[in-house]
Amino acid sequence: MGNVNKSRRQFLITLGSSVIALGVGYFLGSVTRPAKEIISTTTKTLTKTVTTTVTATGTPTTTTTTPVAPGLSAVAQRAVAGVKELMDKGVISPGTTLRILHVAGSRANLEKAIELWKQYVPEVNVELITLGQEPDVYNKAMQEAVTKTGSFDVVTIFSTWLGDVVEAGLAKPLDAYYSKYDPGYTGPCAPIEPLGSYTTTYKGKRYALNLDSDVFTLSYRKDLLTNPEYQNEFQAQYGKQLKVPDTWEELIDMAEFFTNLNLTAPSGGKVWGAYFYAEPRFAAYITWLNIFVEAGGILFDLKTMDPKIDSPEGRYAFDIMLKLKPYMPPEAVTASWADLYDKFVKGETVFTAAWPSLTKEAHRPTSAVKDVAGSALMPGVEVEVGGTKKLIRAAPNPVNWVGVVSNYSKYPELGYLFLQFATAPDIGLEMILTGVILDPFRKCWFTEPKYRSKLVQGYGEEFVEVYMQSLGISFPDLLIRGGPEYLAKLTTNVNAVMAGTKDPETALSDTASDWDSITSKYGVDEQLAAWQGLAELFPDDVKSVWKARGYM
Amino acid sequence: MVNRPAPRSIKLLANIPLNLLLFSVLIVPFVLMIYLAFLEWNPASGYDWWKAPITGLTNFKKALEDARFLYSFRLTMIYVVVTVAVEFLLGLALAYLLLEDFPGKKLVIAAVIYPLMLPPVVVATIFYLMFQDYGPINNIFLRSIMGASALNLHWFLRPDTAFITLLIADIWQWTPFIFLIMYSALSAVPKRLVEAAQVLGAGSSTIFWRIRLPLIKPLIIIAVVLRALEAFKVFDYVYIMTGGGPGTSTETVSLYIYRVAIEYHDISYAAAMSLIVLAVIMVVIRAFIWYAFERGE
Numbered sequence: 001m002g003n004v005n006k007s008r009r010q011f012l013i014t015l016g017s018s019v020i021a022l023g024v025g026y027f028l029g030s031v032t033r034p035a036k037e038i039i040s041t042t043t044k045t046l047t048k049t050v051t052t053t054v055t056a057t058g059t060p061t062t063t064t065t066t067p068v069a070p071g072l073s074a075v076a077q078r079a080v081a082g083v084k085e086l087m088d089k090g091v092i093s094p095g096t097t098l099r100i101l102h103v104a105g106s107r108a109n110l111e112k113a114i115e116l117w118k119q120y121v122p123e124v125n126v127e128l129i130t131l132g133q134e135p136d137v138y139n140k141a142m143q144e145a146v147t148k149t150g151s152f153d154v155v156t157i158f159s160t161w162l163g164d165v166v167e168a169g170l171a172k173p174l175d176a177y178y179s180k181y182d183p184g185y186t187g188p189c190a191p192i193e194p195l196g197s198y199t200t201t202y203k204g205k206r207y208a209l210n211l212d213s214d215v216f217t218l219s220y221r222k223d224l225l226t227n228p229e230y231q232n233e234f235q236a237q238y239g240k241q242l243k244v245p246d247t248w249e250e251l252i253d254m255a256e257f258f259t260n261l262n263l264t265a266p267s268g269g270k271v272w273g274a275y276f277y278a279e280p281r282f283a284a285y286i287t288w289l290n291i292f293v294e295a296g297g298i299l300f301d302l303k304t305m306d307p308k309i310d311s312p313e314g315r316y317a318f319d320i321m322l323k324l325k326p327y328m329p330p331e332a333v334t335a336s337w338a339d340l341y342d343k344f345v346k347g348e349t350v351f352t353a354a355w356p357s358l359t360k361e362a363h364r365p366t367s368a369v370k371d372v373a374g375s376a377l378m379p380g381v382e383v384e385v386g387g388t389k390k391l392i393r394a395a396p397n398p399v400n401w402v403g404v405v406s407n408y409s410k411y412p413e414l415g416y417l418f419l420q421f422a423t424a425p426d427i428g429l430e431m432i433l434t435g436v437i438l439d440p441f442r443k444c445w446f447t448e449p450k451y452r453s454k455l456v457q458g459y460g461e462e463f464v465e466v467y468m469q470s471l472g473i474s475f476p477d478l479l480i481r482g483g484p485e486y487l488a489k490l491t492t493n494v495n496a497v498m499a500g501t502k503d504p505e506t507a508l509s510d511t512a513s514d515w516d517s518i519t520s521k522y523g524v525d526e527q528l529a530a531w532q533g534l535a536e537l538f539p540d541d542v543k544s545v546w547k548a549r550g551y552m
Numbered sequence: 553m554v555n556r557p558a559p560r561s562i563k564l565l566a567n568i569p570l571n572l573l574l575f576s577v578l579i580v581p582f583v584l585m586i587y588l589a590f591l592e593w594n595p596a597s598g599y600d601w602w603k604a605p606i607t608g609l610t611n612f613k614k615a616l617e618d619a620r621f622l623y624s625f626r627l628t629m630i631y632v633v634v635t636v637a638v639e640f641l642l643g644l645a646l647a648y649l650l651l652e653d654f655p656g657k658k659l660v661i662a663a664v665i666y667p668l669m670l671p672p673v674v675v676a677t678i679f680y681l682m683f684q685d686y687g688p689i690n691n692i693f694l695r696s697i698m699g700a701s702a703l704n705l706h707w708f709l710r711p712d713t714a715f716i717t718l719l720i721a722d723i724w725q726w727t728p729f730i731f732l733i734m735y736s737a738l739s740a741v742p743k744r745l746v747e748a749a750q751v752l753g754a755g756s757s758t759i760f761w762r763i764r765l766p767l768i769k770p771l772i773i774i775a776v777v778l779r780a781l782e783a784f785k786v787f788d789y790v791y792i793m794t795g796g797g798p799g800t801s802t803e804t805v806s807l808y809i810y811r812v813a814i815e816y817h818d819i820s821y822a823a824a825m826s827l828i829v830l831a832v833i834m835v836v837i838r839a840f841i842w843y844a845f846e847r848g849e
Contacts, residue, residue, distance in 0.1 A: 139814045142595050164596040164817070269686075280797030330685065333798060334708035481596060485816045496799025501711055521594070521818075 072120070075184040076424035079417045080120045082181050087123065092414055094123040100418075101129045101152040103137050106211075106401065109435030110156075113422035116430060126418065134158065134282065134399075138484060144406065145170040153409035154419060156211060159199035159400040159476075160483035163530070167481055171207040172405045177416040178206050189425045189444035194537050196441070198476050199400045208402035209419040212432070213441040214355045215397045215474040216290065217466055219362065220244065221350045222374035224258060224271075233257075244376045246391060248291060248320045251351055251379050255327035258350045266368040267346040273327035275340050275349040283337045284494040285487050286398050287353070291317035293394045293475055293538070294381040296545035302535060302552055305519050305528040307512040309490075310505075316381075318497055318504035325498060333498045345369060353378060355399065356439035359463045375463040377470055385548045392541050397474045401438060425451065433458040440467070475538045480530035482518045489514040589823035596817055604820070611824030620800055621825055624808040625832075627715075631804060632783045635722045636776060642723070643730025643775075647738050648760070661735075668728040676792035679721040683707040683793075711801030714794045718802060721789045726779060733775040737768035773844045777837055784833060805829055 072080065086092045102110055107130055114126045129152055131137050141155050145168035157165060165171045178185065190196060191210045200208040224230060225242060234242035238253050245251040255273025263271035277283035297313030300306065325332075329348070331339045337354075344352045345361050347368040352358070362373035380393035403419040405412045422431055429445055432438045433454060440459075445451040446468050456464055478486050493507035502510070519527050535543075535552070546552035589611055593604035615621050646664060650657065667675065682689050685706055694702035707713045741764050749759050765772075787806040790796055796803030796811075803811075809829070813822030 135815060142814075142817055146595050146601075167598045168595045169598075280795045280799070330706040330709045334706070334714075334794075488811075488815055492797075492800055495797055496801070499709060499711070499798025499801070501799040501801045521592075522596075 073184075073189075073424045073426040075182070075189075076120075076421050076427050078181050079421035079424065082417045082420075083121050083124060083414065086413060086417075092124065092411055095125070096123070096411060096414065097125040097127055098154065098411060098414055098418055099127045099129055099152040101131065101137060101140060101155040103134050103156065103437070104130050104132050105134075105437035106156060106435060109211075109431050109438040110422070112434035113418075113427060113431045116427050117418065117421055120421075124414065124418075138164075141165055141170055141404075142168055144408065148408045150406070150408040150410055152406060153411055153415040154403055154405055156401050156403050157208075158398075158484070159208070159402050160398075160479055160487065162199070162202050162207060162402065162404070163479065163481040163483060165404060166202045166207050170404070170407055171202075172407045172409070172412050172416075174206045174208070174405065174416060177413065177420075181417065181420055183209060183420045183423065184425060184442075188447070189442055191441050192443050192471055195397065195400065195471070195474070195476075198479060198534070198537055199402050208404045209416075209423050210400075210441045211403050211419075211423060211428075212399070212401035212438045213397070213471070214399045214401075214439060215395045215467065215470045216286065216353050216355065216378055217359070217395065217463065217470050218244070218351065218353050218376040218378050219344060219358055220352075220374045220376065221271075221347065221369060221372055223372035224263075224350055225254075225374065230257075230261070244374070245351070245379045247382060248294075248324075248379045249382075252320070252323050252327075255324060255351060259327040265347040267348060269343075269346060269348045270329075271347065272329045272343070272349050273351065274324050275328050275332050275343055275352040276321070276324060277337065277340065277354075278321065278325075278328070278332045278495060278498040279335060279337060279339075280333075280492065280495040280499075281336055282488065282491055283398075284492075284498065285490040286396050287321060288317045288490070288494045290353075290378060290394065290396045291320050291381065293396075293542055294378075294383075294392045296381075296383050296392065296542070296549060296551075298535070298546055298551045299478065300515075300519075300528075300531050302532055303528075305524050305531060307515040307519075308551070309515070310508040310512040314508045315504055318494075318507070321494070321498060322504075333495065344373075347372075355437070356459065356463070356467060357437050359459050360433075360439070361436065363458065363460055373460075375460070375466040377466060377473070383545055385545055390541070390545075392545060393473050394539050394542055395470045395474045396477070398477050400477065429454055473539045473541070475542065476534060479534055480527055481522045482527075485518050486515055489518070585823045585826065588820050589827050591820045593820045594817040595819070601819070607820075611821045612828065614821060615825045615828055620803070621805070621808060623800070624803045624805045625829070627802070628784060628786070628805040631715075631719070631722075631786060632780050634719055635726070635783050636780050638719075638723050639727045639730045639779060640772075640776060642727045643732075644734045644772075646727070646731045647734035650735060651738055664731055665728040667725045668732075670725065672725065672788035673792060675721055675725045676789045679717060679724075679789070680793045683717045708794055709798060711798060714798065714802050717793055718786075718789050721793065722783065722786065726782070730775050730779060733771055734768070737771040738764055741767050769844070773841065777840065780840075781833070781837070784829075 083092075087094065100110065107128060110128055114128070117124075117126060131140060137155065137157060138161050141157060141161070142164065144151065144155075145165065155165075155170075162171065185191060185196060191200075192213060195213050195215075196210055200206055200210055225244065231242040234240075234254070234257050237257065240250075240253075242254065242257075245254055251274065257273065258271060259273035261271070265271050276287040278287060292309070292313050295313040295316045297311060297317070298308050301308055329343060331343070340349075340352055340354055341358055341361055343349050344354075344358060345364075345367045359373065359375055361367060362369050364370065367373070377393055378395045380391045382389050383392050384390070403423070405415040405419070409415050421427055423441075425442055425444060428442060429440070429451055432440055440446070440455060442451075445455050446464060452464065459467070477483065480486075490511050493502065493511045496502035497504050497507045535546075538546075543552060588601065590606055590608060591601065591604040592607045592610070593599075593601045597604065650661060650664070681687055684690075685703060689707075690702045690705055694705065705713070707717050745763055745767075746759055749763055754762070785806050786804050787810065790802055790804050790807050791810075794802040796807050800808075805825075809822050809825050812818050812825065
């Protein structure tokens with residue numbers, strides 16, 4: 001009996017001691033914890049990398065004594081005034097922290113915007129929650145839609161994800177804020193249309209602000225293409241002129257020619273004739289889709305929503321890609337998207353195609369091709385329309401980052417105002433020129449001298465001209481519900497064909513079958529309505545082929 | 553003085569925190585997963601999961617007809633069999649070799665178990681870089697054997713070589729795990745038994761096969777089962793080194809379920825696949841334990 005009592009007593013003593021120890025520990029922890037500001041930078045669990053970019057310093061000033069600084073564009077001024085008004089009304093208080101979830105590639109861009117924000121709105125802190133890979137942002141955004149934690153206020157997303165994040169309930173409708181604060185979406189400095197609308201609108205409502213435009217252009221080594229010795233040699237071998245290629249067929253010959261020259265880049269690596277996306281993670285679909293659309297292909301039937309990719313145009317796109325494969329570095333099939341940038345900037349590829357930021361990177365002082373990187377329209381495909389051959393050119397506009405305000409944010413209006421400030425004509429241009437992945441999206445940056453001169457400094461005169469033309473032939477990404485899933489399935493199959501693990505016929509039929517399932521999941525009628533609207537946004541030349549072939 | 557068990561009330565009281573913890577972190581999510589597997593729901597469907605329609609066994613049927621799921625499952629089984637077999641043989645051999653005392657033995661053991669201390673994500677990144685075309689495997693090791701042609705070996709471009717890189721990374725990191733268990737087991741074999749056998753004229757080989765190995769059999773089973781369970785969940789190496797590619801040729805079942813759940817947001821389907829995987833693993837492991845432990849009883 002004594003032993004039992006002793007055990008019970010010991011147990012109760014241990015239990016009591018533990019409770020007391022926990023209490024004392026909690027008390028000590030509470031009294032010794034650092035200031036709240038510091039805690040907010042160290043206790044986040046949402047991301048892989050969390051860093052506070054800006055913290056407000058100094059004594060908070062009252063809004064009535066802080067004038068909106070002159071020199072700012074009207075759009076930015078309205079954003080700053082809006083923040084002051086929120087503070088006046090007590091909606092937010094000095095020291096409020098805004099949290100932005102974004103991908104690592106846009107960090108420098110956003111840091112610039114925050115640096116400028118700090119000059120005008122020092123009372124509001126902005127924290128960046130940085131994720132490493134693009135799909136991570138999508139995943140975190142969709143998880144937030146389920147968990148509703150309010151752990152971030154703003155998220156930057158691919159425009160293709162908009163349908164999903166809206167339907168999942170994450171994206172807050174912004175029409176009221178657009179009306180109240182006017183982000184400058186009309187007039188000569190509005191975002192480039194139709195990109196500005198289709199990337200920010202879903203089912204007729206605004207849910208986002210433009211941060212970017214992403215139309216692809218062809219980049220090439222001008223020094224090699226204009227070299228008289230190579231020009232003569234190419235003429236002798238192929239019986240045609242060495243010049244910027246108008247078609248993919250021409251590009252294949254040139255890629256073969258340069259690959260066989262076995263040139264060595266300044267980096268010491270081999271110079272490959274071409275590098276177009278075929279990688280497994282997300283970008284392989286871009287190359288295939290570009291050729292497919294130029295060949296007159298249409299993704300879905302405009303009456304039934306049946307996938308139309310298992311078609312001659314689909315096979316043609318694979319044919320071109322497979323012909324290019326021997327002249328591309330093996331990493332084109334295995335490495336991540338950034339490898340293309342790395343190789344071009346090192347001078348290791350002659351022809352490549354990517355987002356505008358590639359040109360920005362190629363113009364940096366550290367680039368091996370800073371003086372010899374040329375820009376041109378994407379190569380086209382010659383197709384027969386009404387009995388005559390016509391060169392069809394189109395340029396994909398994949399990704400297109402936009403900013404979305406979370407429905408679960410404590411400060412949605414403040415989140416919107418930050419986005420309006422960051423994307424204003426003056427601030428936005430500074431932002432895109434400073435970092436990597438965000439690129440020009442406002443019309444006046446190309447037309448108004450004060451902005452254009454800055455743009456030319458960052459991208460080069462030739463690119464600015466070519467980009468304006470490319471915008472006119474651009475086509476949207478698959479901006480319908482399930483867009484990321486449709487494209488992920490396509491990417492996987494394109495990569496499989498390029499790696500030789502699937503033949504094109506199987507890949508196309510597998511993709512079509514996968515797409516059917518995705519369409520069924522979201523409902524044929526709804527998907528069809530969205531696709532019909534999207535199809536209207538394709539370039540007129542492409543639509544003329546669709547009409548000639550009875551697709552439209 | 554007789555030791556009597558503690559009263560039932562104390563036992564129950566003591567168990568409450570643990571049961572609450574287990575219930576909230578294991579039972580609730582598991583029950584939820586089972587429920588989700590019978591629904592048709594994804595976060596972009598526009599409604600909450602508790603309002604999703606019940607679709608019965610549709611997701612299970614779909615999984616059993618999904619060629620990508622079946623392929624990834626088969627590939628994972630091959631992965632488990634190869635890695636665990638090689639790791640076991642290497643781990644056992646290393647443990648046997650390091651059984652005898654020699655100067656610097658502690659240092660050697662520390663070096664052998666070092667890979668175990670690295671996070672798999674770090675190991676995957678290291679091996680990803682090592683197997684690049686101009687990485688040290690091609691440029692230093694194979695180049696010294698094969699010459700310049702080694703630089704044309706594109707490890708991640710072919711399904712078979714890409715798969716081999718995954719196996720190598722796994723074996724490098726997890727052989728020390730088997731080694732540790734085998735080393736402890738072999739060290740615990742009573743010396744008197746070994747000495748008695750030696751006195752009776754048994755050779756090293758006989759002692760190993762007839763005395764040491766039978767005595768450590770229970771620990772071998774534990775090591776193999778634990779390692780097989782872990783290997784079946786392989787994700788980090790595949791995600792970082794090959795991304796499941798080229799195509800989907802190195803996509804393991806964990807990566808595929810991850811993609812379905814997190815990238816395609818087909819939560820219900822992912823839950824159904826997870827349950828199928830769980831059921832198969834339970835059956836396989838149970839059969840293995842029966843074969844190893846209970847068959848002869």
